[in-house]
Amino acid sequence: GAVVSQHPSWVICKSGTSVKIECRSLDFQATTMFWYRQFPKQSLMLMATSNEGSKATYEQGVEKDKFLINHASLTLSTLTVTSAHPEDSSFYICSARGLSEHEQYFGPGTRLTVT
Amino acid sequence: QKEVEQNSGPLSVPEGAIASLNCTYSDRVSQSFFWYRQYSGKSPELIMSIYSNGDKEDGRFTAQLNKASQYVSLLIRDSQPSDSATYLCAVTTGGSYIPTFGRGTSLIVHP
Numbered sequence: 001g002a003v004v005s006q007h008p009s010w011v012i013c014k015s016g017t018s019v020k021i022e023c024r025s026l027d028f029q030a031t032t033m034f035w036y037r038q039f040p041k042q043s044l045m046l047m048a049t050s051n052e053g054s055k056a057t058y059e060q061g062v063e064k065d066k067f068l069i070n071h072a073s074l075t076l077s078t079l080t081v082t083s084a085h086p087e088d089s090s091f092y093i094c095s096a097r098g099l100s101e102h103e104q105y106f107g108p109g110t111r112l113t114v115t
Numbered sequence: 116q117k118e119v120e121q122n123s124g125p126l127s128v129p130e131g132a133i134a135s136l137n138c139t140y141s142d143r144v145s146q147s148f149f150w151y152r153q154y155s156g157k158s159p160e161l162i163m164s165i166y167s168n169g170d171k172e173d174g175r176f177t178a179q180l181n182k183a184s185q186y187v188s189l190l191i192r193d194s195q196p197s198d199s200a201t202y203l204c205a206v207t208t209g210g211s212y213i214p215t216f217g218r219g220t221s222l223i224v225h226p
Contacts, residue, residue, distance in 0.1 A: 032212070043203075043216060043217070043218040043219060044159070044203070044216050046216075049213055091156075091158075093158045093159075102166070102207065102212065103161055103164050104161075104214065106151075106158040106159045106160065106161075108157070109157070
């Protein structure tokens, strides 16, 4: 149990375009989902926390108008990187936590390359 | 500010040895503690969680929690080359349950 999927697993896009990443909890209802970014050989950086049906809470320094998060159902959250630039190239990872769970489970990640 | 500290390593151990990974945290009211394993280029995978003082064993893994000293450790017995990865310690405090992650310790198990 506790499987989280992400789609796509990798994406290459041109500078100035937008990219949407989907995160799904496959076998449980995720009341809370987290979005992280990780640059090579660096630690996880929490970008935002989203609860189903509520606006996401962004960490300091993360532009909410650039990284749009939607958590419309208990099994799906999306992250849209708008007007992507090469510096947005990174490994984006979502994780999900159920209502009665203390543990969070990570998706496999999406590697974004902006050219 | 909540902090979770880990030695970045690398920690190098021979195959078959016990690997000991340590983590300290600053928030005394922390309640939940987790160890994740992250292979290079992959996302983290939950391997252990511990909530009360003492030891918790799962196969070759043992998590140890000492709230008075504010540290949590992970022991890996009979280390295998496949255990080579970065191990992340995560700590949550009641209420928001938003975990704070350490920077991770790189473990290398050499044949």
